[in-house]
Amino acid sequence: DTEVTQTPKHLVMGMTNKKSLKCEQHMGHRAMYWYKQKAKKPPELMFVYSYEKLSINESVPSRFSPECPNSSLLNLHLHALQPEDSALYLCASSQDFMGADTQYFGPGTRLTVL
């Protein structure tokens, strides 16, 4: 099983709203990732968690706040977003972070900020 699940599938929010994206994997992977993807562009890395600790923050604005409650779950809390933050948000996981392990992606959450 190489499944990564993400909820919700679609999200529309106003600039003053607070919402959260959720990601789950049950493959025993210890590295989890958040990516942002604009149309027809490759995914851009936002955050990496390794063994439930934040390892990489690619200079992401503080209006995006990641959280890793346990080894299977990854959240992305959203607050005071801008319309330009509208994008497909992808979660991925891999066996480990330090090794050359393949990343498996979830289906994504399509976010629209009004």
Next chain:
Amino acid sequence: GQQLNQSPQSMFIQEGEDVSMNCTSSSIFNTWLWYKQDPGEGPVLLIALYKAGELTSNGRLTAQFGITRKDSFLNISASIPSDVGIYFCAGQGHTGNQFYFGTGTSLTVIP
């Protein structure tokens, strides 16, 4: 971060034709990956390559890890309409933060 150059950027082909695309980098990688992404969905792993010179097939798909470790190729034989999508290569170094996507190849198959 680093981006890998993929070509062609887009392809329009007739159903039944074969497709070739490639990915090049100025750096060497330990692993090359090929993903396919349908609109509004996440990338789905097609083929993973772990050794220079390795040639791996997955159904109608064949991918090769270049000898120089700086490039990779993906071929699709006898294309069908469901092959439509964007194909991304990805190169990976020793650590997880050395993971870079290609610029993508958009494939359209005309029935």
